[in-house]
Structure formats: C-alpha cells, structure tokens
Amino acid sequence: xxxxxxxxxxxxxxxxxxxxxxxxxxxxxxxxxxxxxxxxxxxxxxxxxxxxxxxxxxxxxxxxxxxxxxxxxxxxxxxxxxxxxxxxxxxxxxxxxxxxxxxxxxxxxxxxxxxxxxxxxxxxxxxxxxxxxxxxxxxxxxxxxxxxxxxxxxxxxxxxxxxxxxxxxxxxxxxxxxxxxxxxxxxxxxxxxxxxxxxxxxxxxxxxxxxxxxxxxxxxxxxxxxxxxxxxxxxxxxxxxxxxxxxxxxxxxxxxxxxxxxxxxxxxxxxxxxxxxxxxxxxxxxxxxxxx
Amino acid sequence: xxxxxxxxxxxxxxxxxxxxxxxxxxxxxxxxxxxxxxxxxxxxxxxxxxxxxxxxxxxxxxxxxxxxxxxxxxxxxxxxxxxxxxxxxxxxxxxxxxxxxxxxxxxxxxxxxxxxxxxxxxxxxxxxxxxxxxxxxxxxxxxxxxxxxxxxxxxxxxxxxxxxxxxxxxxxxxxxxxxxxxxxxxxxxxxxxxxxxxxxxxxxxxxxxxxxxxxxxxxxxxxxxxxxxxxxxxxxxxxxxxxxxxxxxxxxxxxxxxxxxxxxxxxxxxxxxxxxxxxxxxxxxxxxxxxxxxxxxxxxxxxxxxxxxxxxxxxxxxxxxxxxxxxxxxxxxxxxxxxxxxxxxxxxxxxxxxxxxxxxxxxxxxxxxxxxxxx
Amino acid sequence: xxxxxxxxxxxxxxxxxxxxxxxxxxxxxxxxxxxxxxxxxxxxxxxxxxxxxxxxxxxxxxxxxxxxxxxxxxxxxxxxxxxxxxxxxxxxxxxxxxxxxxxxxxxxxxxxxxxxxxxxxxxxxxxxxxxxxxxxxxxxxxxxxxxxxxxxxxxxxxxxxxxxxxxxxxxxxxxxxxxxxxxxxxxxxxxxxxxxxxxxxxxxxxxxxxxxxxxxxxxxxxxxxxx
Numbered sequence: 071x072x073x074x075x076x077x078x079x080x081x082x083x084x085x086x087x088x089x090x091x092x093x094x095x096x097x098x099x100x101x102x103x104x105x106x107x108x109x110x111x112x113x114x115x116x117x118x119x120x121x122x123x124x125x126x127x128x129x130x131x132x133x134x135x136x137x138x139x140x141x142x143x144x145x146x147x148x149x150x151x152x153x154x155x156x157x158x159x160x161x162x163x164x165x166x167x168x169x170x171x172x173x174x175x176x177x178x179x180x181x182x183x184x185x186x187x188x189x190x191x192x193x194x195x196x197x198x199x200x201x202x203x204x205x206x207x208x209x210x211x212x213x214x215x216x217x218x219x220x221x222x223x224x225x226x227x228x229x230x231x232x233x234x235x236x237x238x239x240x241x242x243x244x245x246x247x248x249x250x251x252x253x254x255x256x257x258x259x260x261x262x263x264x265x266x267x268x269x270x271x272x273x274x275x276x277x278x279x280x281x282x283x284x285x286x287x288x289x290x291x292x293x294x295x296x297x298x299x300x301x302x303x304x305x306x307x308x309x310x311x312x313x314x315x316x317x318x319x320x321x322x323x324x325x326x327x328x329x330x331x332x333x334x335x336x337x338x339x340x341x342x343x344x345x346x347x348x349x350x351x352x353x354x355x356x357x358x359x360x361x362x
Numbered sequence: 363x364x365x366x367x368x369x370x371x372x373x374x375x376x377x378x379x380x381x382x383x384x385x386x387x388x389x390x391x392x393x394x395x396x397x398x399x400x401x402x403x404x405x406x407x408x409x410x411x412x413x414x415x416x417x418x419x420x421x422x423x424x425x426x427x428x429x430x431x432x433x434x435x436x437x438x439x440x441x442x443x444x445x446x447x448x449x450x451x452x453x454x455x456x457x458x459x460x461x462x463x464x465x466x467x468x469x470x471x472x473x474x475x476x477x478x479x480x481x482x483x484x485x486x487x488x489x490x491x492x493x494x495x496x497x498x499x500x501x502x503x504x505x506x507x508x509x510x511x512x513x514x515x516x517x518x519x520x521x522x523x524x525x526x527x528x529x530x531x532x533x534x535x536x537x538x539x540x541x542x543x544x545x546x547x548x549x550x551x552x553x554x555x556x557x558x559x560x561x562x563x564x565x566x567x568x569x570x571x572x573x574x575x576x577x578x579x580x581x582x583x584x585x586x587x588x589x590x591x592x593x594x595x596x597x598x599x600x601x602x603x604x605x606x607x608x609x610x611x612x613x614x615x616x617x618x619x620x621x622x623x624x625x626x627x628x629x630x631x632x633x634x635x636x637x638x639x640x641x642x643x644x645x646x647x648x649x650x651x652x653x654x655x656x657x658x659x660x661x662x663x664x665x666x667x668x669x670x671x672x673x674x675x676x677x678x679x680x681x682x683x684x685x686x687x688x689x690x691x692x693x694x695x696x697x698x699x700x701x702x703x704x705x706x707x708x709x710x711x712x713x714x715x716x717x718x719x720x721x722x723x724x725x726x727x728x729x730x731x732x733x734x735x736x737x
Numbered sequence: 738x739x740x741x742x743x744x745x746x747x748x749x750x751x752x753x754x755x756x757x758x759x760x761x762x763x764x765x766x767x768x769x770x771x772x773x774x775x776x777x778x779x780x781x782x783x784x785x786x787x788x789x790x791x792x793x794x795x796x797x798x799x800x801x802x803x804x805x806x807x808x809x810x811x812x813x814x815x816x817x818x819x820x821x822x823x824x825x826x827x828x829x830x831x832x833x834x835x836x837x838x839x840x841x842x843x844x845x846x847x848x849x850x851x852x853x854x855x856x857x858x859x860x861x862x863x864x865x866x867x868x869x870x871x872x873x874x875x876x877x878x879x880x881x882x883x884x885x886x887x888x889x890x891x892x893x894x895x896x897x898x899x900x901x902x903x904x905x906x907x908x909x910x911x912x913x914x915x916x917x918x919x920x921x922x923x924x925x926x927x928x929x930x931x932x933x934x935x936x937x938x939x940x941x942x943x944x945x946x947x948x949x950x951x952x953x954x955x956x957x958x959x960x961x962x963x964x
Contacts, residue, residue, distance in 0.1 A: 105499060169498070170630070170682075173679055176676060181677065291506060294503040335506045336510070336511060
C-alpha cells in the first residue's frame with residue numbers, strides 16, 4: 071500500500087512537470103499549428119544557463135527568474151528567425167526545423183558544458199514530508215512543483231479568458247486573417263505565444279533538472295512525455311495539457327514502479343498509440359465548416 | 363552563325379554519342395547501372411587501405427537505411443524519426459542469432475530484415491491514421507523507447523557490453539575489411555536496384571498518389587492504409603538490414619549504438635541527399651560516415667575538449683537540417699537535377715542533345731497544400 | 738493582378754465618395770472580391786495604387802490598413818466562430834477605444850441589432866446566417882470606420898432579411914462621411930440603396946454611372962446583371 075501511495079505521488083509530481091511542458095506545446099500549436107519538438111531542448115539550454123549563473127554565485131531565485139526571462143526571449147527569437155520564414159509553406163517543414171534545432175541545442179550544450187558531471191540544485195528540500203508518522207515520497211520540492219505549475223496554468227487561463235491581450239491571442243489563433251482585418255497585429259501575437267511557451271519550457275527544465283542526469287539530453291524523455299500529455303489533452307487547451315500531464319505522469323509512474331524504469335518510455339509509447347487511435351486526428355483539426 | 367568551338371560541344375554533336383542511351387526498360391537499366399557501379403567500387407576498394415574499405419562499407423550500409431527512409435518519407439509522405447530503432451532491431455536480431463545459433467549468414471540477415479519489418483508493421487498500422495507532426499512525435503518516442511528494453515533485459519541482450527558479431531570468413535586472401543565492405547556493397551546495390559524498380563512500377567505510383575492526396579487516391583481505388591503500411595514495412599526492413607550490417611562493422615551491438623541522435627542524423631542525411639531520391643542517398647551516407655571525422659579535426663582546430671567533437675557533429679547535422687529545410691529542401695540530388703536541367707536547356711539551344719538522366723522520382727518534403735515537384 | 742495563371746483584375750479604376758454607397762456589380766469571377774481584398778491589403782497587386790484620404794494603402798500590412806479606418810467584411814462573413822458574440826465585437830474595438838468607450842460602443846451595437854443581444858455570451862457558431870451577417874456588420878461599424886467594404890452580404894439570406902440589411906446600410910451611411918463600397922451579386926437590391934454603381938466584367942470596368950441610370954437601362958441590366 072505504501073508503495074502504491076508513493077508511486078502515485080511521484081506520478082503526480084512528474085505529471086505536473088509534463089503538464090508545464092505540454093502547455094508550452096499547446097500554446098505554440100494553437101498559435102502556429104506547429105509542434106515544437108525543440109521545446110524540451112530550449113528548456114534544457116536555459117537550465118544550463120541557470121547552472122552557470124549559480125556557479126557564478128548568483129542566488130537561486132534570481133537565477134530562476136532570469137532564466138524564465140531568457141526562455142521568453144529565446145522563444146520569441148526562434149519564432150522570428152526560424153519559423154516565420156517558413157509560414158505558409160508545407161506543414162511538415164517547420165516541424166523538421168524544430169527537430170534540427172533540438173539537436174543543435176543539444177550539441178551546443180554539450181560543446182560548451184562538456185561532459186563534466188554536474189548536478190542541479192532543487193529549489194527546496196527533496197526529502198519526503200512527514201504525514202502523521204510516516205514519511206511519504208512527496209517533498210517540499212514536490213509541493214513547489216505542484217504550486218508553480220498550477221500558478222502557471224492559472225496565469226495562462228486568466229490571460230486567455232479575462233484579458234484583452236488574451237482575446238487577441240485567441241482570435242489570432244482561431245482566425246488570423248479575420249483578426250488582421252480587425253486591426254489585430256497577429257504576427258506579434260504569434261511571437262508572444264512562442265515567448266510564453268519559452269517561459270513554460272524553462273520552468274519545466276528547472277523542475278526536472280534536480281532529479282535528472284543533467285546531460286544535454288535530459289529533456290528528451292520529458293519532451294516526448296509532454297507530447298503524449300498534450301495529445302491526450304487535445305493539443306488545443308491548457309486544461310487539457312494539465313489533465314493529459316497528470317494521466318501521463320501517473321501512467322509512467324505505475325509502469326516504472328511495477329515493471330521497471332527501463333520500460334517507462336515504452337509505456338508512454340503504448341499510451342500515445344492508444345490516445346492517437348482513440349481520438350483520430352480529425353478531432354484535433356478544427357472543423358472548417360463552422361466558418362461561414 | 364557558327365557556334366563557338368568548345369570541345370564538349372563537338373562530342374555532343376557526334377552521332378555516336380547520341381546513340382549512347384541506356385535501355386529504356388527499367389530493370390535492365392538499373393541492373394546495368396548497378397553493374398557499372400559494382401565495377402567501379404571493386405576497383406576502388408581493391409586499391410584502398412583496409413580502413414578506407416571499412417568506411418566504404420559503412421557508406422553502403424547507410425545507403426540501405428537512407429534509401430528505405432527516402433521511400434517512406436519522400437515518396438510515400440510519412441515522416442519517421444525512429445529509424446534508429448528499426449536499425450537496432452536488425453542489429454540485435456543478427457547478433458542474437460550469431461551468439462546463440464550457427465545459422466547460415468544469409469538467413470541471419472533475412473531474420474534481421476524480417477524482425478525489423480515486423481516492428482515496421484506494428485508501428486505502420488497506427489501510423490496510417492496520423493498526420494505529419496503526430497507521426498513525427500510517435501516515431502520520436504519509438505526511438506527513445508526501444509533501446510532501454512535491451513538494457514532492462516541485460517542478460518539476454520548483453521547489457522552495456524552488448525553482443526558480439528562475427529563476420530563470415532573471407533575467401534582466399536582477401537582481407538576481412540574488404541570482404542565485409544563487399545558484403546555491404548552488394549547488399550546496398552541489390553537494395554537500391556530493387557527499390558528503384560519498385561518506384562518505377564505501379565507500386566511507386568501508388569506510393570506517390572497516396573502522398574499527394576489520400577482522398578483522391580482512395581477515390582481512384584487505391585487502398586490507402588495498406589499502401590502506407592507496406593511502405594513502412596519495406597522501409598523498416600531496409601533499416602533492419604542496415605542495422606545488421608552496422609553490427610558487423612562495429613563488431614559489437616549495444617544500446618549505445620542507437621541513441622536518438624542516430625535517427626535524427628538519418629533524417630538529416632536523407633534531406634541533404636535529396637528526399638525521395640535513391641541516388642542522393644549516397645551523398646547522405648557520405649555525410650554520415652565522414653562528418654564525425656571532420657568534426658573531430660574541427661574540434662581539434664578549435665581546441666575543444668575531447669568529448670566535444672561528437673557534439674560538434676550533432677550541431678552540424680542540426681544546422682544542415684535547418685538550412686536544407688529553409689533554403690534547399692530538394693537536397694543535393696535535387697540541386698544536381700536542377701543544374702542538369704539547366705545544362706540541357708543550354709545545350710539544346712546550342713543544338714546539342716544531352717543524354718537523358720533520370721534515376722527515379724524525386725520529391726520534396728511537403729504537405730497537402732504545397733505544389734510538388736515530381737520526377 | 739493574378740491568381741496563379743488566371744488574371745483576376747486587369748485594370749480597374751474606381752473612385753468612391755464619402756456619405757454614399759458605391760455598388761460593385763458583375764457576374765461571378767468578374768473580380769469583385771479580388772478588388773475588395775486588394776483594398777484591404779489581403780492581396781497585393783502587381784501594379785496600381787490604392788489611395789484613401791490622401792494615404793497610399795498599397796503594400797501596407799492588413800492590420801495597418803484596418804487601423805486607418807478601413808473595415809472589410811469578407812466573403813463568407815468572417816465570424817470568428819469560437820468566440821462569443823460579445824467577444825467578436827470587443828475584438829474590433831481593441832485598437833481604437835479605451836475601456837469606457839468600448840462598453841458604450843458594444844451596447845450601441847446591441848441597440849442597433851436587438852436580436853443579437855440575446856446571444857451575447859453565446860458562441861458565434863450558434864448563430865444563423867442572418868444573425869451572423871448582423872454580427873459582422875455590427876463588428877465592422879463598431880470601430881466607426883471611414884471606409885466600409887462589404888463582400889456579398891446578401892449571400893445565403895432570405896429576401897426579406899436582405900431587404901432589411903440594405904435599408905440598414907442606407908440608414909447608417911446617410912448623413913455620415915463614411916464611404917461604403919458594396920459588392921453584390923444581387924444587383925437589384927444593391928442598386929436600390931446605392932448612389933453610384935460600377936459594373937465589372939472579366940476584371941475590367943465596363944460601366945460606371947449613377948445607380949439610378951444603370952437601374953433604368955434595361956439592356957445593360959440584362960446583359961451584365963441578369964435582370
């Protein structure tokens with residue numbers, strides 16, 4: 071029983087991290103209909119930058135904020151420089167460009183930071199909290215994960231539902247041409263979407279790093295798990311990303327706990343295949359018939 | 363007005379040169395080209411050092427993998443970021459058989475092809491319902507999911523150390539590297555000829571029709587899902603054979619040989635060579651084999667650390683992919699074709715007829731919206 | 738200007754006056770929609786100029802042209818189906834108004850179209866054709882444009898609704914300095930409310946005259962306009 075509880079809690083914490091990265095994927099997909107496979111690597115690079123800052127004696131929380139800001143800028147830059155030139159052409163080209171970006175970022179991280187083994191500190195203590203008389207596998211850091219991702223989600227929902235900026239972003243995503251005719255600067259908003267996704271990706275990186283091997287590849291699996299989460303949740307809604315993240319996190323955790331950690335990616339693959347079969351891609355594509 | 367006296371022009375106008383044409387029947391044409399290629403390669407490998415022979419063999423095996431990928435992605439329009447996994451399956455199949463049985467070498471290779479093809483079937487069936495980014499994501503996950511399985515059951519799969527492979531003994535006094543290279547070259551030539559014929563046949567037209575417009579294809583009576591699965595299976599089988607050959611080249615098969623970057627490098631090499639082409643895959647294979655060396659010397663020039671050269675190679679692959687997508691989606695082969703087309707136009711203006719060259723349909727990565735080039 | 742190998746507009750010279758409705762008429766494929774899309778910036782022509790209030794619009798970004806006071810209601814209406822009715826209206830006001838003014842403008846639109854106020858919070862996808870037309874015209878008018886471009890507003894609407902629509906247009910234009918360019922297949926309705934009319938055929942202007950004159954010329958009507 072204790073094992074089950076611990077595995078579940080572990081799954082919830084991981085699920086929240088997948089949800090954060092899935093949110094980034096959703097933001098970008100809604101705005102530009104592209105899956106940004108480099109999102110994990112972008113989060114990896116910003117976390118490496120955080121590591122450098124910490125190495126130079128910068129206080130943790132300053133580094134944290136700085137790196138979220140850098141993620142913002144990086145997202146905007148990638149959209150402007152790499153993705154913008156490809157808009158309007160085939161829908162597969164930008165996807166492949168993001169794959170190229172993924173390996174470039176991993177290569178750059180490896181070249182600059184080398185193979186030196188380094189760890190990344192957690193924001194809070196990672197030892198389990200005590201509930202009643204038992205120690206559970208949920209630490210202060212896990213609470214921080216939960217809280218920070220929830221804050222991110224709520225902020226995103228508030229932005230979209232309750233602000234003019236959010237209205238413009240939604241309109242741009244639903245119908246770019248009509249929005250432009252109404253005076254909305256759609257291009258700028260697409261860049262903003264990527265920038266916000268960059269922040270979410272940076273957060274995910276900072277949350278994963280303490281428990282990972284912290285090599286340039288440490289976000290690879292997180293990315294594909296987040297992709298699975300986003301697909302389950304529907305690639306169009308932040309709430310879906312959260313639900314998908316939790317489902318994926320829990321599933322992976324059970325697979326890892328009962329079958330062994332090496333089978334986790336395979337478990338995710340099965341989960342993804344089931345999700346893709348159960349919700350044929352047509353449901354994700356917005357039905358054009360409504361637009362009259 | 364007399365045309366300028368240019369030597370090539372004189373040749374072009376010579377009647378006998380104009381009669382030099384390849385037979386129009388595809389199979390004969392491909393076999394003749396293959397035999398010429400084989401002859402050239404024989405001369406080349408005999409005169410090269412054993413290490414260079416080894417490299418030529420590696421180029422050949424990557425041609426096999428890339429050709430399969432090119433068929434799947436360029437001709438049939440399904441992207442795969444997971445071909446490293448198919449290669450791994452092929453490699454482990456051969457290695458396992460070599461370790462535990464004394465099966466005939468050719469049968470072991472066939473088993474590799476078969477095992478990879480079965481995985482291709484398993485993946486190909488759900489893939490029929492997936493469009494670009496979703497298929498990319500699923501195959502990406504495949505590339506990450508498969509290798510850890512070998513780590514988990516490390517007793518069967520040899521764990522970190524991996525399984526060893528043995529190359530069948532070379533005949534006579536041929537040195538082993540040259541012999542292995544020859545096995546791989548033969549494999550590559552056979553695969554390329556078979557695929558070239560396939561692409562020229564009704565199958566090839568069906569693949570392309572499905573790529574261009576699934577609805578139109580199904581209205582024309584094509585069984586779209588079946589076509590897509592067949593393409594996947596063939597492509598996976600090729601990768602499986604290439605994986606087995608890779609296992610023979612390196613002598614050992616372990617999960618470290620098949621990281622995610624391998625799958626992505628295959629994609630980059632295919633794009634650079636020319637998506638949808640077969641001949642272009644030789645360029646891509648050269649890139650795959652020689653880039654690590656060039657980046658090692660590059661990193662030496664820049665005095666980077668010892669591990670940095672592998673990462674540098676990765677950067678270059680990524681840049682190649684990005685630049686190719688933005689600036690030159692048809693790759694090297696596409697560029698050559700364009701140049702050859704220009705020359706033909708120029709030549710015909712001067713009254714010279716240039717031999718017609720076409721070795722198979724080409725395609726660029728595209729989605730349903732874009733107007734495509736074919737042939 | 739061309740779409741692929743087909744030239745949609747060859748040579749069109751058009752002048753429209755403020756405070757009046759100018760109708761653009763002609764058969765399908767005559768280039769009417771392309772003309773509007775060129776003015777609003779969705780389409781960039783090979784040559785020519787588009788001058789509005791002394792400004793050159795050609796080559797500028799669509800959103801910048803819109804912010805000059807050009808409101809284009811496109812073919813197919815262009816309701817943003819995933820947003821609510823109120824959100825559709827609000828969206829149009831974001832660049833031009835502060836919060837207080839905005840609320841007033843939205844309320845005024847609901848007074849103009851009482852039918853819509855019952856649907857305020859409903860997604861625009863739930864509206865009928867006629868209601869959508871009201872929404873997009875309300876959305877176009879809410880930012881008090883100086884140039885209003887309408888592409889076949891009567892398409893798919895019942896004759897009664899079309900008549901009401903035309904009356905509304907006339908009422909909204911009379912006495913203002915808004916310029917209205919109305920593209921219509923339904924030439925009869927269009928001519929009944931416009932002051933000036935232009936007939937396009939195969940990408941060129943064949944007639945440009947007072948609406949009343951054109952309506953009276955039965956030969957012309959039969960040949961180009963189908964009635």
